[in-house]
Every structure is written in C-alpha cells, then in structure tokens.
Amino acid sequence: KKYDVAILGATGAVGEAMLSILEQRNFPVGKLFPLASSRSAGSTVTFRNQEITVQDVEDFDFSQVQIGLFSAGSSVSEKYAPIAAAAGCVVIDNTAQFRYEDDIPLVVPEVNPHAIAQYKNRGIIANPNCSTIQMLVALKPIHDAVGIERINVATYQAVSGTGKEAIEELAEQTRALFNHQEVKTEVYSKRIAFNVLPHIDVFMDNGYTKEEMKMVWETRKIMEDETIMVNATAVRVPVFYGHSEAVHIETHKKITADEACALLEKAPGVQVMDRREPGGYPTAIEAAGQDATLVGRIREDISHPRGLNLWVVSDNVRKGAALNSVQIAEILIETYLA
Ligand code: A2P
Numbered sequence: 001k002k003y004d005v006a007i008l009g010a011t012g013a014v015g016e017a018m019l020s021i022l023e024q025r026n027f028p029v030g031k032l033f034p035l036a037s038s039r040s041a042g043s044t045v046t047f048r049n050q051e052i053t054v055q056d057v058e059d060f061d062f063s064q065v066q067i068g069l070f071s072a073g074s075s076v077s078e079k080y081a082p083i084a085a086a087a088g089c090v091v092i093d094n095t096a097q098f099r100y101e102d103d104i105p106l107v108v109p110e111v112n113p114h115a116i117a118q119y120k121n122r123g124i125i126a127n128p129n130c131s132t133i134q135m136l137v138a139l140k141p142i143h144d145a146v147g148i149e150r151i152n153v154a155t156y157q158a159v160s161g162t163g164k165e166a167i168e169e170l171a172e173q174t175r176a177l178f179n180h181q182e183v184k185t186e187v188y189s190k191r192i193a194f195n196v197l198p199h200i201d202v203f204m205d206n207g208y209t210k211e212e213m214k215m216v217w218e219t220r221k222i223m224e225d226e227t228i229m230v231n232a233t234a235v236r237v238p239v240f241y242g243h244s245e246a247v248h249i250e251t252h253k254k255i256t257a258d259e260a261c262a263l264l265e266k267a268p269g270v271q272v273m274d275r276r277e278p279g280g281y282p283t284a285i286e287a288a289g290q291d292a293t294l295v296g297r298i299r300e301d302i303s304h305p306r307g308l309n310l311w312v313v314s315d316n317v318r319k320g321a322a323l324n325s326v327q328i329a330e331i332l333i334e335t336y337l338a
Pocket residue numbers: 008009010011012013014015035036037038039040041057071072073076162163164165
C-alpha cells in the first residue's frame with residue numbers, strides 16, 4: 001500500500017531532510033506534494049530523481065493526501081494542521097504549536113511509540129523539540145532500569161535548528177570576519193560566528209528561555225512521569241549540524257558507568273562511542289548525517305552518590321526533526337493505517 005504525502009515547509013532545512021529521508025528509508029510514498037509559502041511556490045524540489053513543483057499551501061486541498069509532515073513554523077501549523085486533519089490527513093507536526101495539548105500525542109518512537117494511537121483524537125501527532133528527542137533516546141533505558149529523579153543539562157546547539165537563514169548567517173559572518181568586512185547580525189541577537197549564545201527562543205517570566213522549558217515540559221510528557229525534575233541551559237554554538245548535550249542525571253537507584261554503558265549498547269537508536277582516550281568520544285561532526293544518537297563520556301558523578309554524566313550528540317535536523325517525524329509516520333502506517 002502506498003500513501004500520498006504532503007511536506008509543508010519543503011524548501012526549508014527540515015523539509016529538505018524529510019524528502020531525502022523518505023527516499024532513503026523507502027517510505028511507501030505514492031504522490032508527493034511539496035508545499036511552502038507563495039514565496040517559493042513554483043520552484044522545484046527533487047524527490048527520487050524527479051523534479052516536483054512546490055505548491056502554495058494556501059491553495060492546497062489536503063484531502064489529496066493521507067499524511068502531512070509539517071515544518072513551516074508554529075503559526076503555519078496553527079492555521080493548516082486543523083484544516084488538513086479535517087480533510088482526513090494525519091498531520092505529524094514538527095513545531096511547538098500542539099506539543100503541550102493533553103489530547104495530542106508527543107512522540108519519540110524509541111521512548112513512547114504507544115502514544116501514536118492518540119492520533120485519532122485530533123488527527124495530529126506532535127514531534128518534540130530536537131534537544132529533548134536526543135536526550136530522551138539516551139535516557140529512556142536508564143530511566144526504565146533505575147528511575148531518573150533529576151536531569152541537569154546544558155546544550156550546545158547547532159544553527160541549523162533555527163533554519164536556513166541561520167545557517168547562512170553563520171557562514172556569512174564567518175566569511176565577513178575573515179575578509180575584515182562589517183559583520184551583520186540579523187537572525188540572532190548577538191554575533192554567532194566564533195561566539196556562544198546562552199539564549200534560544202524567547203525569555204519566560206521565570207528567567208529560563210522557552211527552549212529550556214520545552215525540555216522540562218516535554219521530558220515529563222514523553223516519559224509519562226510528572227516527577228522528573230529537569231534543569232536546562234540551552235546554548236547556541238557556531239556549529240552547522242549536530243546538537244551536543246552535557247547531561248547530568250540523579251537516579252533513584254545507583255547505576256554504575258559500566259551498567260549504564262551496557263544498557264545503552266543495546267538501546268534502540270543509540271550508538272555508544274566511549275573510549276577514555278583523545279578522540280574516543282562523539283562530536284557533532286560524527287553525528288551529522290547519521291541516524292543514531294551518539295553517547296560518550298559516560299562516568300559516575302564524583303559529587304553525587306547517585307549521579308551519572310553523559311555526553312549526547314545527534315543530528316538535530318535528522319533525529320531532532322525530520323527522521324523522528326518519518327519514524328512516527330512509519331509506525332502510523334504499519335500499526336494504524338494499514
Ligand atoms: P518558503 O520557502 O516559501 O519561505 P527554514 O526553517 O529552513 O527557515 O524553512 C521554513 C520553511 O517553512 C520553508 O519551506 C518556508 O517556505 C516555509 N514557510 C515559512 N512561512 C510559511 C508560510 N507562511 N506558509 C507556508 N510555508 C511557510
């Protein structure tokens with residue numbers, strides 16, 4: 001059986017990855033409809049060696065498709081996801097628009113695939129935030145084994161998470177600096193080239209940024225455990241692809257580094273890369289373009305009797321967005337739509 005698929009935001013960083021991942025994983029796509037705004041309607045994208053014309057979402061009839069992969073921003077999803085769902089299209093939404101609504105499932109396939117069943121509520125499934133996804137892929141087996149009480153995390157996030165304009169901004173600022181030219185700052189509030197910004201998404205009343213609070217809210221919803229405490233600092237770094245995270249956890253029962261390593265070795269979606277020597281750890285360079293979440297620097301916390309440290313790296317555009325959405329779509333068709 002084949003499924004007709006719309007990709008909303010097909011010209012963006014995540015949309016492009018969705019096209020190539022559908023192709024690489026041989027997703028049973030019948031007709032493919034790349035959608036964007038009027039700005040890029042009429043341009044083309046390539047799918048399975050064919051040029052397909054991008055259509056303006058405003059004129060699109062969603063009853064032509066069974067699945068919609070949305071990644072064009074929250075306000076676009078707010079408007080079009082209910083329209084698509086009403087037309088019978090199941091929407092897998094990559095924005096934050098619906099993530100915190102109780103009747104909308106928020107899914108990481110390695111963690112809570114059963115939640116996909118709730119797509120029936122409103123015809124919408126939410127894809128979590130990129131930083132949350134990779135962290136939970138690594139922490140789920142540990143939580144199942146010994147229970148996680150608290151997570152303290154600092155992220156090192158690539159500019160591709162912001163979108164194409166941010167990728168261009170980092171490249172352009174770098175080029176300008178090397179050429180002793182004026183550096184323009186448009187996407188971020190300070191220069192990102194050769195700098196590190198402790199600010200992702202908007203500031204909230206409690207002093208955290210929204211990106212940080214997403215990790216709190218989403219961890220609890222996906223792990224289905226409201227008791228997990230999360231303290232996050234989200235930082236943008238001048239890396240194009242791949243988010244890194246220094247994750248410090250406190251567990252209910254003590255777990256040794258060796259035990260954690262053994263659990264992670266057999267965990268779905270995880271690849272352990274942990275030799276205690278120079279270069280024996282993962283970085284964004286190895287993670288970029290890969291499906292697996294890479295984990296290294298696994299060690300017991302010398303400052304806490306039940307503490308464990310991990311370094312978690314993943315391709316934010318793939319596992320953090322496009323791949324996770326396609327994996328959700330695969331379970332959806334195999335388990336529910338077939
Ligand atoms: P467009 O090319 O028409 O601007 P990125 O995250 O890399 O910035 O990409 C954002 C994606 O979302 C692009 O494909 C962009 O299409 C699309 N998009 C942005 N705003 C809208 C909108 N109002 N309606 C439809 N698509 C939109």
